[in-house]
Amino acid sequence: MIVVxxxxxPGYTVREVKGLVQGNTIRAKHVGRDIAATFKNIxxxxxxxxxxxxxxxxxxxxxxxxxxxxxxxxxxxVNVRFTTSAVTQGAAELYxxxxxxxxxxxxx
Amino acid sequence: MPWSVVINIGPVIVLxxxxxxxxxxxxxxxxxxxxxxxxxxxxxRVTNLKRVTDPQxxxxxxxxTGDAVIATDYFKSFAARLRNIxxxxxxxxxxxxxxxxxxxxxxxxxxxxxMGAGEVWNVRFETSNIRSGTRKRNNPGVSIEIFAFGTAVVxx
Numbered sequence: 558m559i560v561v562x563x564x565x566x567p568g569y570t571v572r573e574v575k576g577l578v579q580g581n582t583i584r585a586k587h588v589g590r591d592i593a594a595t596f597k598n599i600x601x602x603x604x605x606x607x608x609x610x611x612x613x614x615x616x617x618x619x620x621x622x623x624x625x626x627x628x629x630x631x632x633x634x635v636n637v638r639f640t641t642s643a644v645t646q647g648a649a650e651l652y653x654x655x656x657x658x659x660x661x662x663x664x665x
Numbered sequence: 666m667p668w669s670v671v672i673n674i675g676p677v678i679v680l681x682x683x684x685x686x687x688x689x690x691x692x693x694x695x696x697x698x699x700x701x702x703x704x705x706x707x708x709x710r711v712t713n714l715k716r717v718t719d720p721q722x723x724x725x726x727x728x729x730t731g732d733a734v735i736a737t738d739y740f741k742s743f744a745a746r747l748r749n750i751x752x753x754x755x756x757x758x759x760x761x762x763x764x765x766x767x768x769x770x771x772x773x774x775x776x777x778x779x780m781g782a783g784e785v786w787n788v789r790f791e792t793s794n795i796r797s798g799t800r801k802r803n804n805p806g807v808s809i810e811i812f813a814f815g816t817a818v819v820x821x
Contacts (some may be wrong), residue, residue: 563716598806599680600688601692602692603736607734608733
């Protein structure tokens with residue numbers, strides 16, 4: 558499946574628009590990471606644990622979005638956007654959405 | 666009496682020194698590493714334009730992403746809190762955000778390079794607050810996530 562955040566897929570023609578597809582996940586961090594983060598806030602620098610957690614979670618949101626597109630019979634998702642919001646303290650929602658389309662190689 | 670002062674102020678001063686020294690060294694190292702890696706990815710053209718020019722020659726297009734979560738050190742958080750009283754630019758956080766943004770962009774570019782792309786289009790940045798400074802447990806630290814994404818394009 559082709560996933561892009563541009564409005565069209567370069568080199569392809571959109572034959573059919575299937576509609577909005579979305580994927581989300583809400584992740585909570587565990588206490589160990591929280592403790593590590595507290596220490597990191599003394600010396601500064603990257604919080605690798607959090608980076609991994611969020612990268613993983615976002616990938617899952619994209620996968621959910623892709624399986625929704627597959628169910629609709631689409632072969633591509635265009636104009637993908639992401640939003641992140643803090644649901645409660647210590648948990649974040651990662652949400653991705655885009656438009657599922659049927660695309661065909663070649664320009665019109 | 667002076668002992669209680671030492672007990673109260675001591676840990677804060679130690680944390681401030683630790684934050685300043687270690688944080689400063691880490692930041693310098695990070696900037697050095699960013700410069701080296703940016704040089705490595707200098708060949709990739711990055712733009713936030715939506716429309717890809719010359720679409721006929723495109724072989725493949727795919728979403729690429731990169732993110733980085735970065736934490737302030739104790740000294741920076743302290744400096745920011747002081748700055749909050751008199752107002753003005755919080756320089757300590759400016760460099761922090763710059764580091765995170767450049768790191769996220771580099772990770773996105775690394776993904777693009779891996780798939781052999783020479784260009785990344787429609788690049789967007791997102792910022793979210795992972796942890797805002799709370800006075801709880803006396804830790805004013807702030808953690809920020811920067812997420813960069815765009816469409817990598819491989820030409821024929």
